[in-house]
Structure formats: C-alpha cells, structure tokens
Amino acid sequence: MTAPDTAEVLRRTRELLAAHPPATTGRTDFLKARFDAGLAWVHYPEGLGGLGASRSLQPAVDAELAAAGAPDNDPRRIGIGLGMAAPTLLGFGTDEQKQRFLRPLWVGEEVWCQLFSEPGAGSDLAALGTRAVRDAGSGAEGGGDWVIDGQKVWTSSAHLARWAILIARTDPDLPKHRGISYFICDMTDPGVEVRPLRQITGEAEFNEVFLTGVRIPDSRRLGPVGDGWKVAQTTLMNERVSIGGSRTPREGGMIGPVSRTWRERPDLRTHDLHQRLLTLWVEAEVARLTGERLRQQLVAGQPGPEGSGMKLAFARLNQQISGLEVELLGDEGLLYGDWTMTRPELVDFTGRDAGYRYLRSKGNSIEGGTSEVLLNIVAERVLGLPSEPRNDKDVAWKDLAR
Secondary structure: OOOOOHHHHHHHHHHHHHHOOOOOOOHHHHHHHHHHOOOOOOOOOEOOOEOOOOHHHHHHHHHHHHHOOOOOOOOOOOHHHHHHHHHHHHHHOOHHHHHHHHHHHHHOOOOEEEEOOEOOEOOOHHHOOOEEEEEOOOOOOOOOEEEEEEEEOOOOOOOOOOEEEEEEEOOOOOEOOOOEEEEEEEOOOOOEEEEEEOOOOOOOOEEEEEEEEEEEEHHHEEOOOOEHHHHHHHHHHHHHHHHHOOOOOOOOOOHHHHHHHHHHOHHHOOHHHHHHHHHHHHHHHHHHHHHHHHHHHHOOOOOOOHHHHHHHHHHHHHHHHHHHHHHHHHHHHHOOOOOOOOOOOOOOOOOOOHHHHHHHHHHHHOOOOOHHHHHHHHHHHHOOOOOOOOOOOOOEHHHOOO
8 A cells, every 4th residue: 555645644634624623623632533533643554643654744744733723732741652652662562552552642641751760770771670570370461460669760750640661670680681671550550659859940840759569460561571671772762862853943942042132132242152152053053953854864764873962962052052041141040930849741941031941951961861871872873983891791680789
C-alpha cells in the first residue's frame, strides 16, 4: 500500500475538521477523533494514531488544524509521554500494550513520568540498584508478577503521573548493562510513594519516588528480560531530541526575552553586552537551524547520538543567555517573583521572570543526561574517538564497589 502524500493527508485533515468542528466539539472528543483519524503523529502505523506516512508531513497537518482553531494536546504538560514513552512503546511494546497506552497518552488523559535515575546511579545509570524479583507463582496474568523495591530520584511529573517507564535490575549476577529489564509501572499501585524535591527555584517540579513491594505484572514488561538497557537507549535518545531539538521560531526560547529587553530598554545597553548578545543570538539561531536539520534526518529513521549534541548546546546556551539577561537588567535582575513552594505541571522558561530563568537553567546541564556524559557520547559515537578505559563492563553488578 502506498504511503499517503501531502494531498491525501490534508484531505483527511479537512474531513476531520468537517466531521468534528473545533468550535462545537469538546477538546477531548476532538483529540480522540484526531488520533483515530491517524493525524496524531502521521508517521506512526494505522490504528495507532498514524497513517504510515512520512514524518515530514506532520507540520502541514498541525498548521491546518491550528488555522482552524483546533485544540492541541498541551504537549509541554505531557512531554515525557510524547517524547520518551511513546517511541519506546512503538519500538518494543506488544500489540496489546500499544493499543492500551498510546491513545490516552497522546490525548493527555494519562500523564507519564520516567523512573530511571537513582541516588547512586545518575550519570552512571547502568549502575542502578532498584530490584525486580519475579514471583512466578502469582496470578495468571502473563508470566506472573515482578516485585519492585528501590528508590528513584529527579522524577519530573511523578506527582501528576498515572504511568511510569521504569528500569530495574533483574539479575545482579550479570554485568551492570546486561541484568536490567524495562517495565511500565502504575503510579497509583500500593507501595509507590512520591515525595517532592524542592529546587533552587523554590518549586518542587521534581520528585523522589520510593518503591516498596510494588507488583508489576509481566504483561507490562517492555522487551525481553535482561534486555532493558537496549530498550532504555531508545528512551534516552528520544529524550535528548525532545529536550534539545524542539521546534521553535526565530528568537524562540531563552533568546527571545533578552532580545526584547534589549530593544525596549536602550538605557540598559553597553558595548560589551551588545557584543555578547550578538554572539549568543547567532549561536541560538545556529542551534535552531541544526534542530530543524536533525528533525529532517528523523524522517529516515530513529534518533541517533546527534541528539546528544543538540541537548549539549541547549544547556550551554540557556545558561549563558540567562546569565546575560540578569546582567543586562542590573539590580532588577536580582529580583525574584515568588519563592512559594509549588508543584507545577510544566516548566515555563519564557513566561517567568529573569531570575527564574537564571536559576532553572542550572538544571539543564544535569537533566536528560549530564553534559559530561553527553560529551562522551558525542566523542565516541559521533566523532569516533576511542572510549575511556573502563574496568567494570565485564564484572557482575553484585561485585561492583559501591
């Protein structure tokens, strides 16, 4: 069967709008109809929110719907589900898992979080110690239950999430990369405890999650037992693209507010600040265009290690731009709007004040893979440089020094 072309995809988009006028159709009902019409993510298979079309056709669909006043699915609120859980489900999920999870995920009825990092396994994620032990005699569902015990940390949206993507150690006798399995965890199950982590911004956007005797049926495992590291790599590569390679207009993102301040407040200008702003403006535009090129490469397949480079640039630029903005504002840059401890639903860089942007951007070089780890990935997998000496790759996890 021939994949739909631009004309066919736009025809289906107009049929959707005619059958479900945005002005008279409820938001959730419209989003469900859009998913069922294959216009959620057109490159996904039919029946799973797509049409098996080229990924390059999605912007045309989005533009047509936006012009008609159609609602979007609030992608910033459900970014972990869209950017990390969905492509992993598509790549490794069973047919039943895809049918169960993808539609409510895309519509936004179910929020997802990511249970990867641990207090002792952040940069070295493969050293994780959360255990999953099989209780083969439990129930008739799948191959029995897995019993999970451990702690996860830096979990965005855990206080909002219904589901989590989780990696846990299923065989401590194997080297650390080979004894891990990948699961879908119900955040409402007994034994899941979410505690807020207050950040330098005053908010608790992140959480720590304690797992005590949490039972996960084997039917909610993604990929083979012990092959969780391979599955996790799909999640991580998509995560870095979603963080560092999101589509933005010119002067979108962090460069926008400081550019507006420069134009509106000539009294703040100095020659030195002008030179620094020009340099960062050019670098931000280069990063934006590089992101466009990366998205075009995605048309041909899955994201590769190049996403690590984009995420590196994203973190560095955000920190440098926000620092320049605080300097430009002088005394005003030291003000901070609100230290109230809240648990927000999303991160809003451009809708807050300069002090918030400066403080929050400090986390950009940690979250989604530290900049140090990403530099290693770029060196080894993009530039082809020799890897750093490692003496722990063939040692059983249980024998590693901790």
